[in-house]
Amino acid sequence: MAQTVFAPWTDPVQKPLIEFRNVSKRFGDFTAIDNLSLTIYEKEFFALLGPSGCGKTTMMRMLAGFETISGGHILLDGQEISAVPPNKRPVNMMFQSYALFPHLSIWDNIAFGLKREGRDAAFIDERVDEMLRLTRMSRFARRKPHQISGGQRQRVALARSLAKAPKLLLLDEPLGALDRKLREETQFELMDIQEKTGTTFVIVTHDQEEAMTVASRIAVMDEGRIVQVDTPDQIYEAPNSVYVADFIGDVNLFSGTATARPVDMAAAPEPTVALDAEATAPRHDAALRDTVEANTATAQRLPAPDRKGDWLYDKLFRRFMGSRETAPRRLPPPSPAEVAAARAREAPARPADSAPAIKPGGILVDWADGQPPIIAANGDTAVAGEKVTFSIRPEKVTIDAEQPDRPNAYKGKVIDIAYLGNISTFHVELANGTMVKAQMVNARRLANRHITWEDEVWIGFSETAGVVLKD
Amino acid sequence: MRKAVLIAIPYLWLVALFLVPFLIVLKISLSDIALARPPYMPQLDLTQGWAGLTAFFSELDLDNFAFLATDDLYWKSYLSSLRIAALSTLITLAVGYPIAYGMARADHAWRPTLLMLVILPFWTSFLIRVYSWMGILSNEGTLNTVLQWLGVINEPLQIMNTPTAVYIGIVYTYLPFMVLPIYSALEKLDDSLLEAAEDLGCSRFTAFWLVTWPLSRSGIVAGCFLVFIPALGEFVIPSLLGGSSTLMIGKVLWEEFFNNRDWPVASAVAVILLLILIIPIVLFQRNEQKAREAEG
Ligand SMILES: Nc1ncnc2c1ncn2[C@@H]1O[C@H](COP(=O)(O)OP(=O)(O)O)[C@@H](O)[C@H]1O
Ligand SMILES: [Mg+2]
Numbered sequence: 001m002a003q004t005v006f007a008p009w010t011d012p013v014q015k016p017l018i019e020f021r022n023v024s025k026r027f028g029d030f031t032a033i034d035n036l037s038l039t040i041y042e043k044e045f046f047a048l049l050g051p052s053g054c055g056k057t058t059m060m061r062m063l064a065g066f067e068t069i070s071g072g073h074i075l076l077d078g079q080e081i082s083a084v085p086p087n088k089r090p091v092n093m094m095f096q097s098y099a100l101f102p103h104l105s106i107w108d109n110i111a112f113g114l115k116r117e118g119r120d121a122a123f124i125d126e127r128v129d130e131m132l133r134l135t136r137m138s139r140f141a142r143r144k145p146h147q148i149s150g151g152q153r154q155r156v157a158l159a160r161s162l163a164k165a166p167k168l169l170l171l172d173e174p175l176g177a178l179d180r181k182l183r184e185e186t187q188f189e190l191m192d193i194q195e196k197t198g199t200t201f202v203i204v205t206h207d208q209e210e211a212m213t214v215a216s217r218i219a220v221m222d223e224g225r226i227v228q229v230d231t232p233d234q235i236y237e238a239p240n241s242v243y244v245a246d247f248i249g250d251v252n253l254f255s256g257t258a259t260a261r262p263v264d265m266a267a268a269p270e271p272t273v274a275l276d277a278e279a280t281a282p283r284h285d286a287a288l289r290d291t292v293e294a295n296t297a298t299a300q301r302l303p304a305p306d307r308k309g310d311w312l313y314d315k316l317f318r319r320f321m322g323s324r325e326t327a328p329r330r331l332p333p334p335s336p337a338e339v340a341a342a343r344a345r346e347a348p349a350r351p352a353d354s355a356p357a358i359k360p361g362g363i364l365v366d367w368a369d370g371q372p373p374i375i376a377a378n379g380d381t382a383v384a385g386e387k388v389t390f391s392i393r394p395e396k397v398t399i400d401a402e403q404p405d406r407p408n409a410y411k412g413k414v415i416d417i418a419y420l421g422n423i424s425t426f427h428v429e430l431a432n433g434t435m436v437k438a439q440m441v442n443a444r445r446l447a448n449r450h451i452t453w454e455d456e457v458w459i460g461f462s463e464t465a466g467v468v469l470k471d
Numbered sequence: 472m473r474k475a476v477l478i479a480i481p482y483l484w485l486v487a488l489f490l491v492p493f494l495i496v497l498k499i500s501l502s503d504i505a506l507a508r509p510p511y512m513p514q515l516d517l518t519q520g521w522a523g524l525t526a527f528f529s530e531l532d533l534d535n536f537a538f539l540a541t542d543d544l545y546w547k548s549y550l551s552s553l554r555i556a557a558l559s560t561l562i563t564l565a566v567g568y569p570i571a572y573g574m575a576r577a578d579h580a581w582r583p584t585l586l587m588l589v590i591l592p593f594w595t596s597f598l599i600r601v602y603s604w605m606g607i608l609s610n611e612g613t614l615n616t617v618l619q620w621l622g623v624i625n626e627p628l629q630i631m632n633t634p635t636a637v638y639i640g641i642v643y644t645y646l647p648f649m650v651l652p653i654y655s656a657l658e659k660l661d662d663s664l665l666e667a668a669e670d671l672g673c674s675r676f677t678a679f680w681l682v683t684w685p686l687s688r689s690g691i692v693a694g695c696f697l698v699f700i701p702a703l704g705e706f707v708i709p710s711l712l713g714g715s716s717t718l719m720i721g722k723v724l725w726e727e728f729f730n731n732r733d734w735p736v737a738s739a740v741a742v743i744l745l746l747i748l749i750i751p752i753v754l755f756q757r758n759e760q761k762a763r764e765a766e767g
Contacts (some may be wrong), residue, residue: 063668064668064670066669085669086669086670087669087670087672087673087674091670092670092671093666093667093670095663095666096663097661097663099661099663099664099666099667101664101667101668101682101686102686102765103685103686103688103765112668112681113672114669114675116671116672116677117672144765146765161670162673164671164672209479261637295652377721
């Protein structure tokens, strides 16, 4: 596992391939791109993500040279390219509509750019064949674009834009026209091709799943500005704003006021394994019960030898020490992990006064009158006193029939259940009317599930599962 | 059943309005001139029964076609018509393509207006428009007056009654038939194709030459045939603008028919003209077919 992680953006020595420096683009008095700065590194698979009309295509067209910029600089390999016309840039674009030349065969479409470079016939032959193989289109080389399917056209468009081995390949919603299954397949194909060719890809998409799948980094855009640039997991787990949290995937948002957590609460004692075991003892299986008894009988401290120990005592020590009383034979005491697992299995209905182990620190978010504040142990205490939004993903919210043993637990009623096959999303209305989405993996068959519409339920989440965002 | 009726309608149309008249003309072209009414014989006399029919067919011959070969007026007229039609088609293309291109590139809001301007001349009678060209081109016409007034020329230009006037008349008359199909081809052209061409290393001009031009080819071909075919048989324009110096087969046909009242020879001229036209018509159909396939 000596593989180094690909993350040139963390390396200050790395020179970016593309650099936007305070770039603006205005159409008349409408500002499409607003003082935007961005760096993209070689071999990156960079995704521009944002709602329709936020300026993604405009960014692409500025990179390709089809739009002049109104202000700022675009650098490629450190060279200003704003004045270079499209046909002189080492950049190729795969168009949203594919833009295959309908009067030329697949082969001629792919060869088009190479012929303009004035390459010799042998080179062109070889390169086109290579591209056809790469995109698995060799069989269709002689066909015209209208004689192949949409998915195949998309691959030809890719082959054509890769044929000139550009430094940078721009893909504008390349998979928009494909159906879901083909799109997913093609995403992996794209990643594969990107890896094989080592080309830097910039992909535009409004489909956040697609961006998450293919990209090394994602730039989330909003009205001509970049809101966050980060790796997919960071964008998902640590969005820097309500906009990003809301745009990427499903999310529950609670707005409220932050307060620092009181110290006594922060210092809640870490419960010991023994305490845990005691509390849950009556409902544990036989093996566990044995250990519990052993632990409660610590006053007598009887030896508990195994078979070899017994044999040794019999043969050696009994002569001068006499017979002894031993504790009945038992299994070894459980490790803390085993206890935790057993607890999880049993889903104990803990008495409310026994506080669960909660990570100290962080903040509380007062989000509704008459509801306990949300404990966010990972919240920055610097925001105390400010208006914040607590954001949590539905898959981090659990749903139980009884009050769960979780730092944050709220009572509510199931309003709606969206059954999505592999998962179900429960829409729960809390006492104050707030709607919360909780997601559960459907491990059991539909008929076996016990929570249904109108049920009184508890939602719960841990103190570190959500993110506190400043408004 | 319904489908059969639907298919039958255009065929009935074709038989009634094309095949029957053609057969009549063909029959006349095989007859002989006569001082009678109608001015040819034999006449089919069905009262005689079978005998009448055989008598009728036995008198038909190819004499008129043989006659066409003896007088060089006819083949010279055919050749001259072909040349004038071909050349005016090329001129129409040269004038029409930029117009169509400009229309297709114009702002969307402007296109309906431009399109209407192109077909606006059809709102006036064709004859009136040709007569007004006479007014423009004649020695005392608008053009010469203006040019003389401007001092560009001293003597009036002799345009009227020359082939130049015929070319001007044909190009003017058939320009919309060239512009419309080319415009329709160019309008369908996706702008991103040109951007793709530039992206792949073309200059603006090579992008036009390698993408726009070939993709408007079906429109160009259609436009050329739509101009060439009627121009070949044109007789009003050469009669009114070309004077006696312009030989065109349409005019010859007119004169045979109405001045000489030699219906059989006129019909023979028409039959041969039709045979000549069949070649470009078939080619035109092929082009349409291919264009439709390429779109499908
Ligand atoms: N040529 C143009 N003229 C005027 N406005 C434009 C032009 N191109 C794009 N825009 C505007 O710029 C904004 C961004 O457009 P675009 O980059 O196409 O968005 P996206 O690709 O993210 O959907 C949109 O509001 C759009 O209306
Ligand atoms: Mg777009």
